[in-house]
Amino acid sequence: MVHLKLAKYGKDKVRVARIVRNADGTQDFREYFVRVLIEGDIERAWTHSDNTDCITTDSIKNTTNIFAKTSPHVLVPEAFALDLGVHYVTRYAHVHRCSVDVVQLKWSRIPVKAKAHPWSFVRNGDDKRTASVVVDATKGKNAITATCQGGLKDLLVLKTHESSFENFWVDEYTTLKPVSDRIFSTSVDCVWQIPILPKHLTGADIGKLGIDFDAIYQSVEGTTLDIFATHNSASVQATLYNMCEKVLNDNSQVSDIKYELPNKHYIAPDLSFFKGLKNTEPQDAEVFTPVDAPSGYIIGHVSRDAPKAKL
Numbered sequence: 151m152v153h154l155k156l157a158k159y160g161k162d163k164v165r166v167a168r169i170v171r172n173a174d175g176t177q178d179f180r181e182y183f184v185r186v187l188i189e190g191d192i193e194r195a196w197t198h199s200d201n202t203d204c205i206t207t208d209s210i211k212n213t214t215n216i217f218a219k220t221s222p223h224v225l226v227p228e229a230f231a232l233d234l235g236v237h238y239v240t241r242y243a244h245v246h247r248c249s250v251d252v253v254q255l256k257w258s259r260i261p262v263k264a265k266a267h268p269w270s271f272v273r274n275g276d277d278k279r280t281a282s283v284v285v286d287a288t289k290g291k292n293a294i295t296a297t298c299q300g301g302l303k304d305l306l307v308l309k310t311h312e313s314s315f316e317n318f319w320v321d322e323y324t325t326l327k328p329v330s331d332r333i334f335s336t337s338v339d340c341v342w343q344i345p346i347l348p349k350h351l352t353g354a355d356i357g358k359l360g361i362d363f364d365a366i367y368q369s370v371e372g373t374t375l376d377i378f379a380t381h382n383s384a385s386v387q388a389t390l391y392n393m394c395e396k397v398l399n400d401n402s403q404v405s406d407i408k409y410e411l412p413n414k415h416y417i418a419p420d421l422s423f424f425k426g427l428k429n430t431e432p433q434d435a436e437v438f439t440p441v442d443a444p445s446g447y448i449i450g451h452v453s454r455d456a457p458k459a460k461l
C-alpha cells in the first residue's frame with residue numbers, strides 16, 4: 151500500500167501589474183510575481199483521476215487578476231497576500247490551507263528636480279520585496295489563522311574598507327591568511343516573521359491589523375544598508391547578527407528575522423612577477439579578481455525567544 155503524503159497545487163509566476171489612480175492626481179504602480187498554492191480535500195485528483203473538486207490553476211490565475219483589480223490591499227504585498235489567502239479558505243469549503251508568495255519588482259518614482267514624479271517610475275535595482283503568507287483553516291472555518299513573512303532579496307552590496315577576517319580556526323586544512331582589510335560583498339536575502347494575532351482572521355480584519363508592513367520593510371532595508379556600510383566587520387557572521395539585532399530592537403511587531411548572506415569573494419592577484427608590483431598585502435591590494443564560485447554562505451536566524459537551555 152502507498153498513500154499520498156502531500157497534495158498541494160496552484161499557479162506559480164502569475165505576473166500582474168496594477169495602477170492605482172489617486173484623488174490627488176498621483177498614481178501608484180506595482181508589479182508582482184504571485185504564487186498561490188492550495189491544500190485541502192483535493193486528493194482525489196491525484197488518487198482517483200477525479201477532477202470534480204479541482205479548482206483549476208487557470209481559475210487561480212484569474213482570481214489573482216480579479217484581486218489585483220478589487221482588493222483594497224493591492225499596494226501592500228503582505229496584505230494583498232493575506233487577502234488572497236483568506237479568500238480561498240472562505241470561498242471553498244474543501245480548501246483548508248492557502249500559501250501565497252508575492253515578489254515585488256522595484257519600480258521607484260523618478261526624481262524630477264528633486265521631487266518624486268507623480269506617475270513616472272524607474273527600475274532602480276534588481277532587489278525585490280517579498281511577502282509569504284500561509285492562511286490556515288484546518289481547525290475550522292471559524293478559526294482561520296495566518297502566518298506572515300516579509301522579505302527582501304537580491305540586494306547586492308559591496309564595501310571596500312572596514313571588513314576584516316582574522317583569528318579564525320587554523321589547522322592542517324587551512325591556507326587562508328588572516329586579512330585586516332578586505333572587500334566585503336554580498337547579495338542580501340532576508341525574511342522576517344510578523345505574527346498575525348487574531349484567532350479568527352477574516353478579509354475585513356486585514357485593514358485593521360494595526361501593522362504597517364511598508365514601514366517594517368523600509369526599516370529592514372534601511373538597517374540592512376546602514377549596518378552593512380557602518381559596521382566595522384569582523385566577519386559576515388558578525389555583521390549579519392548586528393543587522394538582526396537592530397531590526398528586532400526597532401520593530402516590536404517583528405518576532406524574528408533570518409538573513410542568508412553569500413560571501414562574494416574578491417581575490418587580490420599576485421602581480422609581483424611584473425616589475426615587483428605589490429598587490430597582495432591588504433594595504434597594497436587595489437586590483438581584485440571577482441570570483442563567481444564558490445562563495446561563502448552565511449545564515450543567521452535571530453528571534454526574541456529566550457534561547458533553549460543546553461542539556
Ligand SMILES: O=c1[nH]c(=O)c2[nH]c(=O)[nH]c2[nH]1
Binds near residue numbers: 385
Ligand atoms: O566573514 C567570513 N566568514 C567566514 O566564515 C569565512 N571563511 C572564509 O574563508 N572567509 C570568511 N569570511
